Amino acid sequence: MHILLILAGAMLVAIAYNFFLIPHEILSSGLSGIAIMLGIISPLNTGVLNFLLNLPLLVLGVMKLGKKFIAYTILSVVSLSIFLYIVPVIQLSTEPILSSLFGGVLTGAGVGLTFRASASSGGFDIIAMLLARKRDFPLGTLLSMMNAVVIVAAGFLFSWDAALSTLIAIYATGKVVDTIHTKHIKLTLNIVTSKGDELCEKMLKNLYRGITVMDAKGAYSGESRSMLMTVITRYQLNEVKQMIHEVDPHAFVNITQTVEVMGLFHRE
Incomplete structure (x- = not known):
């Protein structure tokens, strides 16, 4: 199921890029936006550039982040790169504003599906997560700062109309992603289980x-149990629920949204 969601998300993003954004020189957010920019000003295909830009980050992510998460992320990046190479670049609309809106909405839908599958689209997400582990910066702020670089680059390389259209596309993408899956909400899990060591x-x-x-x-049975308490991000929830079900289907799990985390949440 997760793999199908990732593939569907990658296809939606590829259609958004090649049908709506690239024909009007409108960029997307993250490293994909840089790949679009380089693909417009060079003869290289956007899919090839997207893979090459993400490759060193994926290698670093394998060493630093969760194995299943980074495996799904690798699948997401590779499938998007392949779809960008296969799907032809066609201008469906002659209106840049409409193209930026529809392109942003489709991109948000694709990225949202990817997050629901406990993966990410790679690029700036991986950079932000790695930086946040060394410094106590919020991920959202880091991502916004890096995306601002993409917008300014669009203005200088193409036109400020393209930069503003890029801003519209990124905004639309963010709104749709938040509707489908809010990726940076933190959750506290209290898990009561008879298989504490195995689950831990x-x-x-x-x-x-x-x-x-x-x-x-x-209190009723008098039986001893282990209670595991951890804080995760929202996009890890499906993965954690699956692990709990595999080890102890009868575990009692209390999931609450966390307002703020202090301490070593982002540090090794």
Whole structure:
């Protein structure tokens, strides 16, 4: 199911780029936007450039981030690069504003599906996550700062009309992504289970998140249990729920939205 979502998301993004954004020299957010820009001013295909730009970050992500998350992200980047290479560049609309809106909406839908599959589209997401682990900067601020570079580059290389259209596309993408899947919401999980050691080992192996283990006792049954407490990001929830179900389908899980996290949430 996750793989199908990732492939569908990549196809939507490729259609958005090649049918709406690239024909009007409108960029998207992140490294994909830089790939579009380089594809317009050079003879190289946007899909090839997207893969080459993401490749070093994916290698770094394999070493620094969760294995399943980065595996799905690699699939997302590779499939998007292939679809960008296969799908022809066709100008469906002659109106740049409409193209930026529809392109942004389709891109947001594709990226949102990717996040729902516990993956990311690579690029600036990986950079922001790695930087945030070393400094206590919010991910949203880091992503906004990096996307601002793309907008300014569009203005200098093409025109400021293209830059403003890029801004519209990025804004539309962000709104649709938030509607489908809010990627940076943090959640606190309290998991009461009879298989605490096994579940803790599995989560530590597959997630870049710390876990606090406490002894618990059922008030009614009097039986001893383990309670695992951890804070995750919203796009990791499906992955964590699957791990819990695989180890202990009868575990009691309380999931609450977290307003703020202080301490070592982003650090090794």
